[in-house]
Amino acid sequence: MSDIDSLEKSILADIESAADENALEAVRVGAIGKKGSISEQMKTLGKMSAEERQTMGPLLNGLKTKITDAINVRKDVLKRAGIEARLASERVDVTLPVRQNPLEAGRIHPISQVMDEITAIFADMGFTVAEGPDIETDYYNFTALNFPEGHPAREMHDTFFFNEDEKGERRVLRTHTSPVQIRTMENQKPPIRIVIPGKTYRQDSDATHSAMFHQLEGLVIDEKANIANLKWTLLEFCKTFFEVDNIDMRFRPSFFPFTEPRLEVDIQCDRSGSEVKFGEGEDWMEILGSGMVHPNVLRNAGLDPDVYQGFAWGIGIDRIAMLKYGMPDLRPFFEADQRWIDHYGFRPLDMPTLFGGLSG
């Protein structure tokens, strides 16, 4: 009896002290392997008397089970310890910076973003987007738009001219997006509702003027559209674009040869701080020109001004981008300075929608 007890104690002690799975396996082999201490004892059972066997048999079997269980328990402990040790050795510094996500690095230019914002708004009002060439003929840029030859209004445009062609005519870089009005009316029967975003050019350069800039032209032609509709359209546009609940606008007479009557539009703002705030304050800021399409323009495009009527407006895309997003100077828009675009650009998936909000 005491032999078995001491054997059990000694094996259990060995199990407990086994430091790793190999040592534990050695203990297992030494105890219950083919030639293990318990196995050897069990081999002696056959030579025992029946009585002895009846006592020793269960004792040895019980011992074997106990040892086996103890080994399994120890094995589990050692496995866990092993994994923990491995994991501990695998530790890394997760605070190390990862590579930049290209989606975060890339930038959309404010002009493109604002064009998308504008498109979202006007799409909702039933407008489509029209385009036209930057290099225009004198006819489309001026004559068809009711700029009489030699009229001072032409000079106000600071036009870029191309060298004379073989016919002695000069093409121009369009000074406004309005030629697309004519091109559209020539090709499409009313009702017409279009916006025309695009590049425009004038010989002018300072903080708020650039030799190239972007304009958004709007044109509505049907048999009813009038200045009351024009007011509504521009009011709704400005409110939505500047993302304010309400905005006061001031319409006053002005002059653009291709409209009659014509209106210049100011919006209410607060210029007291470093940035302009819209929808509040007591200042007025000139923001766009508009009017009823001039009867001569309608005629030039082949429409009867006593049947068809409508309105048009033109607004600076760069300018409203500057006003909304706070760029103080127009010139860096066209310089591709990485620091500027990192700051003022938009993330590629920030797509302006009305349902998601124009600027998120």
Next chain:
Amino acid sequence: MKFTLSWLKDHLETDASLDQIVETLTMIGLEVEDVDDRSAFQPFTIAKVLTAERHPDADKLQVLSVDTGNGKPLQVVCGAPNARAGMIGAFAGPGTYVPGIDVTLGVGNIRGVESFGMMCSERELEMSEDHDGVIDLPEDAPIGTPFADYAGLNDPVIEIGITPNRPDALGVSGIAKDLAAAGLGSVKTAAVTKVSGEGACPVSVDLGAEGAAEFCPAFGLQLVRGVKNGPSPKWMQQRLKAIGLRPISALVDITNYVTFDRGRPLHVFDADKVKGNLAVRRASDKEEFLALDGKTYTLTANHFVIADDNGAESLAGVMGGEESGCSDDTVNVLVESALWDPLTIARTGRDLGIITDARYRFERGVDPSFMEDGLALGTQLVIDLCGGTASEASITGTVPKPDLLIEFPVSETKRLTGIDVSSKESADILTRLGFGVEGSGDVLTVSVPGNRPDVHGKADLVEEVMRIYGINNIEPQPLPAMGAVGQKILTTGQSRTRNTRRTLAARGMSEAVLYSFIPKNHAEAFGGGQEELSLFNPIAADMSDMRPSLLPSLLAAAKRNVDRGIGDLAIFEVSHVYQGAEPSDQIRTASGIRRGAHKLEGSGRHWSGATEQVGVFDAKEDTLAVLAACGMDPSKVQIESGGPEWFHPGRSGTLKLGPKVVLGTFGEFHPMTLELMDVAGPLCGFEINLEAIPAPRKKANRSKGAVTMSALQAVRRDFAFVMDKTADATTLLRAASGADKKLITDVKVFDLFEGPSLGEDKKSVAIEVTIQPMDKSLTDEEIDAITAKIVANVEKSTGGVLRG
């Protein structure tokens, strides 16, 4: 156009405040650009110098004791040579802002002597450029009263922007008429009375020369004998100064005054310097003309002059001549009031670069019906201010009578603006504006006065009614909705532009928007620079040519960034390039460049290992991403080696659809290109013609069709082929997948090896072929048959042999 409030009130009887006037001007289309209420001049007072003593420590300074009318005299240190005891001048005390020197005064200490203000010069008060001494007033100037009141500096100055359609508002009287029409009072412009002259005007005007009668329909001339020229009266000088004109002499000031008062430019000749009679004629080619501004202009036959026997004496309607100009010695003066063709005036002014108040008005349109009155007004002012006796006025030619009648249905206002203005009210407004109105029913017959050459038709009258009735009275009305739900509104091209931008930005690139014009040598280096795309008047020499490619702009932008220390860069632009001057030559294009180590996975040094430098394959990846974003399956595109000359010939590619359609190119830049652009590499880039990509096919519905997903496992087999270095991978891949178009679903290049063991001009390309059984498993023999066919195909098309 500038004027003062008191000047306006010469023409307008009104109780309205300055604010009301300003607000109304803007709302009727005469936009107020600036109002100077001149309150800045209020702190200056008339003061008397009681004593003037030499400054103890400075030879040129004096210490004055000044009586400002406010009790105790003040001590003032003054450097003006004319300051002396007993002198009366304009004083500014501490705290006063002095506009001419842009300084707010404090209590000064000048070389140890305290100074409690200053005596001011005319320049310090922005009255003139005079700074030789301080203002020296007559003895009767009232001490202690505001200097501004005394000197006429208290009259608010209003500046309005006049649009080209409103020549009627280029005179104060016209502005008053508009304000009165808008309900701000009544017009009280003094009527002009004819000057009863003695004897005929001795100088005649000949309009018989070629073109003269068209250019000059009528010419009025009147002689005043025995005048005495000199400074014009103070009230006239003050008004002219207030609007920024320099008083010269009474005769000259009169012409300027009438120009601004009535919008009627006049000219005066010194009659004794005019030889013989006057004639309006074309200038002869290269005729030289010495103008009043002291400059000599070289004229052409497009320009008209008023000439006497000596030659050109005036550049008609633009600027007078130096030779026959009036001076202080002028005794006999010829006053001219004429009509000139606006287009010719505009052209003359533009050709010669002359901008004068006369040109400005004549090119916009001067009221013909005021020509004779203008002459009378000018002549009367000459007599009033300079004395003398007038001859009779001589009118040569015929003053055209306004004859435009417009049938105006009053409902037009409602049709175009949405506001209902009754026939009576419409007629009232038009009448107040000076239009003649006949009838009272639905249709008015409106005659257009001579001062409104901008009014041609019904719509113009609607504008007149609207602006006076009040634009604020128009209530916004919604545009009717076009449909319940908005439709797709972008064209294919517009969608491509948008998708391409977002795709490239999502690849870590930044969008640039760059000028459409670039330096000529850049344009030429990228296949452009042709004459028809060169600007005649570029804003700068390096912005002269329309760009044939976006790449030179992007490379120039890269250079600017590199110069600022930003070496790793990925930028793109989606815009237009110009292949010719026709609309169809303007091509929607996407381009991008990457520089340094700005690859998709991020740029520059990183603890996990530095990014490699960019190369042709980065540009290729960007290219294919754009094609995919534009709905083009990149696998359908042929990619050929080589590209345009601005790329590295061995590291560039061309994307084609069939033999003719080029979708785009990509590559690393040629060293010579980088040298020209003055920027160092590594730099790669691409350019895609977004219009060359075929339009998506119209489909009956949006179904994507059924998907086939085989239940059987795919078989993968690897091959390595040794082939010539010049053989391309595309051919290899096409040959391998062509071995069984049904079963081979994918072929990938997984290794590329070049080395001496293969031979100098050989490479080994290893591919993994995926064979996907569809309805039954493949036997070993079937698979072997496919692999044998792959080997045979590759060998046949590329000359590559299976590597042993």
